[in-house]
Amino acid sequence: MTELSKIRNFSIVAHIDHGKSTLADRLLEETKTVDKREMEEQILDNMDLERERGITIKARAVKLNYRADDGQDYVLNLIDTPGHVDFNYEVSRSLTACEGAVLVVDASQGIEAQTLANTYLAIDAGLEVLPVVNKIDLPAARPEEVKKEIEDVIGLPAMDAPEISAKNGINIHSVLEMIVRDVPAPKGDREAPLQALIFDSQYDSYRGVVVYMRVMNGTVRPGMDVKMMASGAVYKVVECGYLHPKGMVPADALGAGEVGYLTASIKTISDTRVGDTVTGAENPAAEPLPGYKTCQPMVYSGVYPADGSKYGDLRDALEKLKLNDASMYYTQENSIALGFGFRCGFLGLLHMEIIMERLEREFNLDLITTAPNVVYEIDKTDGSHIAVYTPINYPDPMEISQAYEPFVKASIITPPDYVGNIMDLCQFRRGEFKDMTYLDQSRVELHYEIPLNEIIYDFFDALKSRTRGYGSLDYELIGYRPSKLVKLDILLNGELVDALSFILFADEAYARARRICEKLKDNIPRQMFEIPIQAAIGGKIIARETIKALRKDVLAKCYGGDITRKKKLLEKQKEGKKRMRTFGTVSVPSEAFMAVLKMDE
Amino acid sequence: MNELKPLGVYIHIPFCRSKCQYCDFYSIGGSRDRRLVDNYLQALAVHFKEAGARATDYIVDTVYFGGGTPSFFGADSLRRIFAELQHRFRVDKDAEITFEANPDSVTDSLLKKLRAEGFNRMSLGVQSDRDDVLQKLGRPHNYEQARDAVQAARKCGFDNVSLDLMYGLPNQTVPQWTETLQHVLQLKPEHLSCYGLKVEEGTPLWEYKDAANLPSDEAQAEMYLNTVAILEDAGYRQYEISNFARPGFASRHNLKYWMGEEYIGFGPAAASDFAGKRYTYVRDIERYVRGVLKQDVPILAECDSIPARERAGEYVMLRLRTTKGISPEEYEKNYLMPFEPLLETILPLEQRDLFYQKDGRWILTPKGFLVSNQIIGLLQEAQERSEPLAKKR
Numbered sequence: 001m002t003e004l005s006k007i008r009n010f011s012i013v014a015h016i017d018h019g020k021s022t023l024a025d026r027l028l029e030e031t032k033t034v035d036k037r038e039m040e041e042q043i044l045d046n047m048d049l050e051r052e053r054g055i056t057i058k059a060r061a062v063k064l065n066y067r068a069d070d071g072q073d074y075v076l077n078l079i080d081t082p083g084h085v086d087f088n089y090e091v092s093r094s095l096t097a098c099e100g101a102v103l104v105v106d107a108s109q110g111i112e113a114q115t116l117a118n119t120y121l122a123i124d125a126g127l128e129v130l131p132v133v134n135k136i137d138l139p140a141a142r143p144e145e146v147k148k149e150i151e152d153v154i155g156l157p158a159m160d161a162p163e164i165s166a167k168n169g170i171n172i173h174s175v176l177e178m179i180v181r182d183v184p185a186p187k188g189d190r191e192a193p194l195q196a197l198i199f200d201s202q203y204d205s206y207r208g209v210v211v212y213m214r215v216m217n218g219t220v221r222p223g224m225d226v227k228m229m230a231s232g233a234v235y236k237v238v239e240c241g242y243l244h245p246k247g248m249v250p251a252d253a254l255g256a257g258e259v260g261y262l263t264a265s266i267k268t269i270s271d272t273r274v275g276d277t278v279t280g281a282e283n284p285a286a287e288p289l290p291g292y293k294t295c296q297p298m299v300y301s302g303v304y305p306a307d308g309s310k311y312g313d314l315r316d317a318l319e320k321l322k323l324n325d326a327s328m329y330y331t332q333e334n335s336i337a338l339g340f341g342f343r344c345g346f347l348g349l350l351h352m353e354i355i356m357e358r359l360e361r362e363f364n365l366d367l368i369t370t371a372p373n374v375v376y377e378i379d380k381t382d383g384s385h386i387a388v389y390t391p392i393n394y395p396d397p398m399e400i401s402q403a404y405e406p407f408v409k410a411s412i413i414t415p416p417d418y419v420g421n422i423m424d425l426c427q428f429r430r431g432e433f434k435d436m437t438y439l440d441q442s443r444v445e446l447h448y449e450i451p452l453n454e455i456i457y458d459f460f461d462a463l464k465s466r467t468r469g470y471g472s473l474d475y476e477l478i479g480y481r482p483s484k485l486v487k488l489d490i491l492l493n494g495e496l497v498d499a500l501s502f503i504l505f506a507d508e509a510y511a512r513a514r515r516i517c518e519k520l521k522d523n524i525p526r527q528m529f530e531i532p533i534q535a536a537i538g539g540k541i542i543a544r545e546t547i548k549a550l551r552k553d554v555l556a557k558c559y560g561g562d563i564t565r566k567k568k569l570l571e572k573q574k575e576g577k578k579r580m581r582t583f584g585t586v587s588v589p590s591e592a593f594m595a596v597l598k599m600d601e
Numbered sequence: 602m603n604e605l606k607p608l609g610v611y612i613h614i615p616f617c618r619s620k621c622q623y624c625d626f627y628s629i630g631g632s633r634d635r636r637l638v639d640n641y642l643q644a645l646a647v648h649f650k651e652a653g654a655r656a657t658d659y660i661v662d663t664v665y666f667g668g669g670t671p672s673f674f675g676a677d678s679l680r681r682i683f684a685e686l687q688h689r690f691r692v693d694k695d696a697e698i699t700f701e702a703n704p705d706s707v708t709d710s711l712l713k714k715l716r717a718e719g720f721n722r723m724s725l726g727v728q729s730d731r732d733d734v735l736q737k738l739g740r741p742h743n744y745e746q747a748r749d750a751v752q753a754a755r756k757c758g759f760d761n762v763s764l765d766l767m768y769g770l771p772n773q774t775v776p777q778w779t780e781t782l783q784h785v786l787q788l789k790p791e792h793l794s795c796y797g798l799k800v801e802e803g804t805p806l807w808e809y810k811d812a813a814n815l816p817s818d819e820a821q822a823e824m825y826l827n828t829v830a831i832l833e834d835a836g837y838r839q840y841e842i843s844n845f846a847r848p849g850f851a852s853r854h855n856l857k858y859w860m861g862e863e864y865i866g867f868g869p870a871a872a873s874d875f876a877g878k879r880y881t882y883v884r885d886i887e888r889y890v891r892g893v894l895k896q897d898v899p900i901l902a903e904c905d906s907i908p909a910r911e912r913a914g915e916y917v918m919l920r921l922r923t924t925k926g927i928s929p930e931e932y933e934k935n936y937l938m939p940f941e942p943l944l945e946t947i948l949p950l951e952q953r954d955l956f957y958q959k960d961g962r963w964i965l966t967p968k969g970f971l972v973s974n975q976i977i978g979l980l981q982e983a984q985e986r987s988e989p990l991a992k993k994r
């Protein structure tokens with residue numbers, strides 16, 4: 001165990017692409033935690049998906065050993081955090097386990113919406129926030145201006161902030177010294193009853209659940225009986241230790257102030273909830289640590305196995321994934337069209353895409369995802385008030401006295417040139433302008449109140465394209481407002497396919513209905529007969545397209561040598577059909593369910 | 602002695618004057634290398650001997666020389682092969698003996714020699730009545746040569762002549778195709794094969810298919826339906842998706858493929874369905890020759906034993922190509938599977954005029970033939986869902 005005064009627990013926060021993961025790589029290198037020759041780029045992003053997309057999705061932790069200029073050896077625990085707005089929840093979880101945060105700001109881009117959002121999260125969590133100006137070797141770098149911006153906009157002293165290039169390893173040493181000097185050492189009593197905060201966990205098929213935690217008080221050792229305070233479950237610790245980028249390093253004990261893991265042959269995934277407190281079974285703490293506020297999923301979508309018989313596999317996969325990603329929510333749902341599946345809640349569309357990809361890759365599932373929706377609230381004519389998580393449960397228009405939809409306060413930061421574009425975009429998305437502030441000459445912050453529904457689909461992409469990539473966005477839920485909503489139903493060959501229904505703002509219904517019918521027409525292959533596609537509100541058809549009948553699908557020649565070939569062709573046709581769901585006589589490929597979403601191209 | 606089982610023999614002649622733009626059959630375009638031809642004849646003889654020993658309880662009732670271009674290969678070589686075959690197999694005196702021919706290599710001398718040897722059916726590649734089209738497709742002949750070849754065959758005693766035609770050709774219109782059919786009917790063939798052009802990967806045509814101005818699926822469907830109607834009127838009965846014949850002139854050899862009867866193939870890329878196995882030889886003449894003569898390289902490219910359940914699938918897939926269609930009694934008796942699930946699929950298709958019923962058999966309409974891949978797919982799915990009859994009891 002390391003003396004408390006020699007421990008520094010910190011995380012790195014930044015706007016996406018400001019170089020957070022690269023700085024983490026350099027810190028690992030500079031402290032020789034990883035040999036340069038073993039260094040893979042962005043080593044902490046070890047999910048394949050993260051590498052491919054160049055973003056950090058999951059929070060990670062790692063222990064660095066550092067001999068500072070004062071000649072003393074320190075342990076620096078770095079807890080990496082994601083930067084995208086969808087993953088705010090992950091950020092706040094990591095921050096609770098730290099005493100300090102390194103704020104990375106790009107020397108040419110300056111402060112962006114996520115810089116502000118993450119800084120406020122860190123300040124709210126009571127952390128010491130230490131600015132660093134990155135990418136100073138870029139031609140467009142303006143470190144002095146950016147420092148001034150940090151002081152003016154955030155109010156943090158920044159004149160002494162290290163000017164670094166994480167990419168080229170410039171001034172990394174000064175970041176380490178700053179951490180040792182300015183991040184407060186953790187407090188805590190190692191003799192007190194154990195209190196350790198679970199900030200993450202993962203399922204390992206050999207060891208069971210691996211719990212990642214920050215010990216606040218007391219000490220944990222292998223062989224000790226521990227209790228999860230929320231669930232009450234008791235386990236004997238098999239192993240505890242530190243987190244190294246290449247894996248887990250066992251230790252004799254973990255004491256207050258330290259960050260590490262424990263395993264205890266935990267098979268019941270639901271026993272180890274992220275945010276729960278681990279304590280001793282014999283000498284328990286009186287109180288659990290303050291947990292996390294439960295995170296509210298912003299969007300919900302139906303998730304069904306492409307092959308109906310894989311329902312059980314999907315349930316197991318969701319259970320395992322939930323352990324690793326507490327921000328996901330799911331509950332069973334039945335669709336007339338798709339059978340058994342789940343309604344899943346996500347923090348945003350990126351989060352949803354990532355969960356879907358992880359389910360397909362890590363659990364080898366083929367999935368059908370229905371169009372995502374936000375949660376609506378309804379006053380019914382019988383006086384009751386309900387929340388609607390799925391279009392399937394949307395009441396009949398006759399039973400609705402007033403519908404409400406969630407609004408967010410959106411904060412957009414952009415160079416002044418693009419203000420006009422952004423105003424057009426926000427107006428088109430039913431946004432209400434609140435105010436606009438010049439952060440400095442080159443940076444404007446706009447506030448809008450916008451229906452969440454308008455933000456979740458492709459708003460961020462639209463913002464980026466209208467600001468040449470310079471615009472940045474952050475938003476938070478501000479509550480529900482009355483709205484005119486309708487449920488749009490889709491009929492294929494005259495039959496309603498409930499999994500294609502969705503809820504939208506009434507004034508947009510006609511235009512959207514037409515686009516959706518066109519999209520479906522493009523995405524459903526021709527079949528042996530003509531298929532009408534209709535969009536309807538209540539019983540009224542408001543848009544229609546027709547998929548023409550397939551005229552020709554025949555093998556003209558089939559002699560001796562062609563027979564094996566033809567059999568293979570039929571096999572392939574069959575495989576293709578497995579990716580489809582059949583409604584009545586119409587086969588619909590799984591992509592079609594999502595295609596209705598992608599309206600803006 | 603047991604009754605002899607019928608057997609079809611296919612012999613592949615992988616030699617052509619030149620390769621056509623659309624062709625993906627295995628053949629060598631250009632000159633006939635004397636050494637290769639000799640080796641090939643020798644390999645076939647050895648192969649016949651070997652296979653003949655395993656087919657003593659069979660009688661060959663159809664022989665088909667396909668290609669390639671057998672007429673280009675020459676009468677003497679064809680005669681040698683046929684003589685060798687008769688030496689090693691029991692060949693029925695009434696057997697149907699077909700050879701494929703192209704108009705540019707059909708001569709009186711060839712026809713006379715082959716007729717004298719017992720060849721009794723010629724299948725001639727005509728493809729189109731338009732010389733500009735023939736040239737574009739890379740065919741080494743014009744339409745006049747095709748007409749002459751038919752005349753010559755009549756003169757030399759062939760009373761069973763089949764002509765191959767293609768529709769769906771570059772720049773072709775529906776009226777043009779009708780005109781082609783009318784011209785060709787004047788030649789009074791006993792049999793016609795009309796194939797929709799399929800652009801195959803690896804052919805020269807594939808490379809420029811997007812610039813080839815191929816007729817749309819709608820146009821091709823119309824051409825097909827017109828073909829069936831026009832030929833019906835002219836006294837040709839459709840007996841398979843692409844095949845039409847005057848009564849009594851359906852190709853007995855080709856019917857074996859669709860009726861699930863046994864056939865044995867020789868030569869590179871030749872396919873067999875013999876003694877419960879379906880197999881194909883390598884698409885490489887040098888390798889085939891070496892494998893047969895020296896036996897140091899395998900000549901099999903593919904070989905599958907076909908279990909009974911899969912045979913049931915083949916029955917549906919192949920029989921539905923013919924106007925004999927499928928019969929519930931036959932199906933349940935031969936494959937011990939219930940026909941009921943298939944019927945459930947068929948009835949709605951009958952409503953859509955894709956199937957009709959005749960003498961208790963289910964047959965695809967011409968419209969049904971046009972989408973037969975889809976229909977066969979649906980029926981095979983229905984099959985997969987069903988339990989064998991024995992299990993049900």
